[in-house]
Amino acid sequence: METMITTDLNEIKQKYNEAAAHIFKRIVVCAGTGCIANGALAVHKALEKAIEDAGMQLFTEVVLDRHDCREIQITGSGCQGFCAQGPLVNILPDETMYVKVKPEDAAEIVEKSILHTEVIDRLMYVNPVTGEHNKGQLDIPFYKRQNRLVLGECGHVDPENIREYIAHSGYQAAFKAYTQMADVEICEEIIASGLRGRGGGGFPTGRKWQLTRVEQSEKKYVICNGDEGDPGAFMDRSLMEGNPHRVLEGMMIAARAIGADEAYVYVRLEYPLAVKRMRKAIEDAMDAGVLGENVFGSGQNMHIHVMEGAGAFVCGEETALMASIEGKRGMPMPKPPFPAQKGLFGKPTVINNVETLAAVPLIIRNGASWFNQYGTVGSKGTKTFALTGHVANTGLIEVPFGTTLREIVYNIGGGVTDDDGKVTGEGFKAVQIGGPSGGCLTEEDLDLPLDYDNLIAKGAMVGSGGLVVMNKQSCMVQIARFFMNFTQSESCGKCVPCREGTKQMLALLDDIIEGRATMETFELLEEVGKVVKLASLCGLGKTAPSPVLSTIVKFKDEYLEHINDKRCRTNNCKALRSISIDAEKCIGCTACARKCPVGAISGEKKQLHVIDPEVCTKCGVCFEVCKFDAVLGFN
Amino acid sequence: MITEPNKNLRQFQQVIEIIERNNHDRARLIPILQQIQDAYRFLPPQVLTYVATALDMPVAEVYGVATFYAHFSLEAKGKYVVKVCDGTACHVKGSSKLLDALYKKLRLNPEKHTTDDMMFTIEAVSCLGACGLAPVMVVNEKVYGEVNSKRCDEIINAIVELESQPEAVNE
Numbered sequence: 040m041e042t043m044i045t046t047d048l049n050e051i052k053q054k055y056n057e058a059a060a061h062i063f064k065r066i067v068v069c070a071g072t073g074c075i076a077n078g079a080l081a082v083h084k085a086l087e088k089a090i091e092d093a094g095m096q097l098f099t100e101v102v103l104d105r106h107d108c109r110e111i112q113i114t115g116s117g118c119q120g121f122c123a124q125g126p127l128v129n130i131l132p133d134e135t136m137y138v139k140v141k142p143e144d145a146a147e148i149v150e151k152s153i154l155h156t157e158v159i160d161r162l163m164y165v166n167p168v169t170g171e172h173n174k175g176q177l178d179i180p181f182y183k184r185q186n187r188l189v190l191g192e193c194g195h196v197d198p199e200n201i202r203e204y205i206a207h208s209g210y211q212a213a214f215k216a217y218t219q220m221a222d223v224e225i226c227e228e229i230i231a232s233g234l235r236g237r238g239g240g241g242f243p244t245g246r247k248w249q250l251t252r253v254e255q256s257e258k259k260y261v262i263c264n265g266d267e268g269d270p271g272a273f274m275d276r277s278l279m280e281g282n283p284h285r286v287l288e289g290m291m292i293a294a295r296a297i298g299a300d301e302a303y304v305y306v307r308l309e310y311p312l313a314v315k316r317m318r319k320a321i322e323d324a325m326d327a328g329v330l331g332e333n334v335f336g337s338g339q340n341m342h343i344h345v346m347e348g349a350g351a352f353v354c355g356e357e358t359a360l361m362a363s364i365e366g367k368r369g370m371p372m373p374k375p376p377f378p379a380q381k382g383l384f385g386k387p388t389v390i391n392n393v394e395t396l397a398a399v400p401l402i403i404r405n406g407a408s409w410f411n412q413y414g415t416v417g418s419k420g421t422k423t424f425a426l427t428g429h430v431a432n433t434g435l436i437e438v439p440f441g442t443t444l445r446e447i448v449y450n451i452g453g454g455v456t457d458d459d460g461k462v463t464g465e466g467f468k469a470v471q472i473g474g475p476s477g478g479c480l481t482e483e484d485l486d487l488p489l490d491y492d493n494l495i496a497k498g499a500m501v502g503s504g505g506l507v508v509m510n511k512q513s514c515m516v517q518i519a520r521f522f523m524n525f526t527q528s529e530s531c532g533k534c535v536p537c538r539e540g541t542k543q544m545l546a547l548l549d550d551i552i553e554g555r556a557t558m559e560t561f562e563l564l565e566e567v568g569k570v571v572k573l574a575s576l577c578g579l580g581k582t583a584p585s586p587v588l589s590t591i592v593k594f595k596d597e598y599l600e601h602i603n604d605k606r607c608r609t610n611n612c613k614a615l616r617s618i619s620i621d622a623e624k625c626i627g628c629t630a631c632a633r634k635c636p637v638g639a640i641s642g643e644k645k646q647l648h649v650i651d652p653e654v655c656t657k658c659g660v661c662f663e664v665c666k667f668d669a670v671l672g673f674n
Numbered sequence: 675m676i677t678e679p680n681k682n683l684r685q686f687q688q689v690i691e692i693i694e695r696n697n698h699d700r701a702r703l704i705p706i707l708q709q710i711q712d713a714y715r716f717l718p719p720q721v722l723t724y725v726a727t728a729l730d731m732p733v734a735e736v737y738g739v740a741t742f743y744a745h746f747s748l749e750a751k752g753k754y755v756v757k758v759c760d761g762t763a764c765h766v767k768g769s770s771k772l773l774d775a776l777y778k779k780l781r782l783n784p785e786k787h788t789t790d791d792m793m794f795t796i797e798a799v800s801c802l803g804a805c806g807l808a809p810v811m812v813v814n815e816k817v818y819g820e821v822n823s824k825r826c827d828e829i830i831n832a833i834v835e836l837e838s839q840p841e842a843v844n845e
Contacts, residue, residue, distance in 0.1 A: 072803065072804050072817060073804055073806045073807050073819065075817065076804060076807055076810070076817035076818060076819040077807070077819060122804075122805075122806025122807060123806050123807075125806075125807075267803065268800065268801070269801065270760075270761030270762040270763070270765075270800055270801035271761050271762035271763045271801060271805055272801070272803070272805075273801075273803035273804070273805055273806075276803040307803075308708075308745050309799070309800075309801070309802050309803060310803060311815065346704075346705070347704075347705070347708060348743075348745075349704050349707070349708065349743030349744070349745040349746060350743050350744030350745035350746075351742060351743050351744060352800065363704065364701070365701050366699075366700055366701040366702060366703035366704055366739070367703075367739065368738050368739055368742040369742065369743070370742075384701075425805055425806075427762070427763035427805035427806060427808060428762070428763050428766050428767070428808075429766065429767075433763070433805065433806040433807075433808070434806050435806070471762065474762065505762065505805075507762045507763055507766060507805075509766055513766055518766075521762065521765050522762075525800065529800070531742075
């Protein structure tokens with residue numbers, strides 16, 4: 040296999056860009072998981088057909104030595120981030136972006152926007168608040184207000200084409216690291232950049248590398264942690280799907296910095312597309328001579344393997360993840376020894392999150408001072424967040440550390456929605472950040488600059504970056520129970536505080552939700568939570584009580600209402616619902632009484648019906664069958 | 675337990691091939707079990723014993739790994755595995771209602787996951803990472819976003835109809 044030297048990278052880049060300059064139109068159809076689910080592949084096919092029907096030449100890949108005019112390129116891309124509006128079709132160089140495109144729109148798009156420069160009004164993004172139509176990424180607020188550095192090429196390049204990555208200066212940083220920088224220089228550059236781990240812990244990446252670099256061992260490993268198990272987070276998935284080569288390049292640089300020649304990418308099995316794209320990227324990089332023996336003529340080798348997880352949240356914890364790669368049950372080990380000393384197969388190992396590694400090539404290419412101009416004093420650079428829940432623009436975003444929640448929820452996210460998906464002026468209740476390890480932020484935190492340290496001070500954490508917006512219809516006790524249920528079932532069972540503690544906490548929360556709780560329950564819940572936090576072995580257990588403890592602080596009133604008044608203000612807690620029939624609306628049609636499975640409803644025809652609370656099981660059948668919205672207590 | 679192992683199960687040829695492809699490497703136990711599950715749709719107990727012997731490790735260890743990870747199933751699954759995402763985003767957007775509707779429609783419950791005709795298995799799974807489309811449901815590999823009870827009904831009905839056609843091609 041031929042070794043790629045610098046001129047090759049530059050030559051590919053130059054030739055590609057020359058050829059690309061002759062492209063008449065480039066159509067980028069988002070092929071992230073979200074858009075595919077909404078039918079992006081059918082849109083892609085329909086567009087191809089429409090272009091051919093129009094008699095235009097069509098190709099899917101830039102051909103380096105061909106410079107014909109009026110050619111159209113159509114390509115799939117990784118996640119463009121605006122998942123709620125998919126399938127997304129981006130037309131370049133016009134910078135026109137169409138949202139919610141259907142296959143039947145293809146002919147019109149080709150006729151008006153490909154052959155000509157007309158913009159189709161009905162396919163444009165409409166701002167739900169102002170009603171304004173936006174043309175594309177340059178003026179849609181969701182994009183305009185972001186700083187997409189790590190996600191930079193995501194959604195622009197074809198993730199399955201290594202040449203497109205190289206044309207965007209890809210692998211230049213790896214080349215620099217392997218041929219022009221000493222290992223210690225790389226570590227120092229990363230330390231100077233202020234990059235901290237994006238997987239949740241926030242440990243300085245350069246220091247982690249330095250600690251591993253100084254270990255004496257003929258074998259070392261790099262692991263890329265793509266076991267993104269936090270519910271509500273999909274940043275790593277999008278990066279692996281959208282720009283797999285950037286992740287590989289980051290791994291190469293990490294390997295060069297610590298002196299490793301072998302690496303693993305551990306990907307969740309729930310992410311089949313990410314697995315496929317990472318595998319293809321590795322094959323292509325091997326074929327291109329970027330990976331393999333004698334990387335860039337440096338005399339060093341580099342091999343990367345993909346390891347598919349098997350469905351265990353705890354494997355996101357680094358020692359558990361390594362056990363899993365070794366073919367064992369994914370149970371964490373006490374630290375020390377740290378992976379830097381004794382990691383995978385007992386060898387010194389660096390383990391970094393996907394997003395951390397994807398930031399590395401940018402730092403090496405542009406310098407530490409370029410990177411650390413973004414962010415706050417203690418948290419440098421940008422962070423990607425998965426913005427979901429009751430917010431208009433759900434999707435993947437990237438903003439500098441220090442951005443406020445208000446900016447994210449209202450300006451980028453487009454505001455809070457009600458249960459029908461309509462944007463409402465009020466209605467914001469909380470944002471859950473950091474998943475099962477994190478906590479809630481409320482209205483008073485809207486202007487807090489988000490960074491590692493501010494969030495810890497608020498009892499939350501950056502975590503991997505899931506931001507779930509909740510409106511006033513969300514019951515916070517239920518949210519706490521949801522996360523507790525999650526960590527309880529994902530607890531590996533190795534240490535007692537986590538195994539037993541999470542189970543007890545869940546039972547106490549159930550007591551509250553089902554109306555059996557007293558103040559003693561509440562105090563015990565808090566006490567057990569503190570013990571689990573202090574005494575658990577690994578990060579899973581140590582942070583498992585956070586969603587509960589944080590909601591206890593922020594929403595104490597709501598807990599007390601459940602306990603003392605046996606009332607849930609959002610009506611989400613089934614056992615606490617008080618069901619009744621509206622005397623004004625009931626016309627006595629008898630539909631509810633006939634359908635009630637327990638015979639709890641009585642009343643004569645054309646007379647007001649009444650529910651017997653002693654018999655009622657609160658199943659909701661009456662609510663479903665009533666055509667007059669007369670059954671109260673379920674909304 | 676499997677009462678009547680089908681013919682396929684008695685033939686370990688596929689298992690042998692999978693183990694050989696993985697160089698009898700114990701560290702590759704998880705990929706081996708994944709590939710076996712892909713071939714058989716679950717991990718029959720006899721096969722676990724066979725794998726342990728072939729890799730020269732205790733059956734308990736293989737069993738330990740097979741039961742630790744949620745992906746591995748020691749029970750046969752239906753032809754269509756319906757996964758309902760119960761990640762945070764899906765949860766706040768009503769995934770539990772969706773799950774209830776599915777249980778009701780297929781006459782299943784949290785204890786009984788697979789229909790008697792071995793057609794459907796329902797699983798509530800942790801986040802599938804398609805949170806922008808919450809609530810999400812996945813049937814085998816196909817992802818459906820923004821699913822409500824009505825849409826879910828349509829999806830299941832379409833499968834039932836497809837399967838009831840005599841010329842339905844079996845995978």
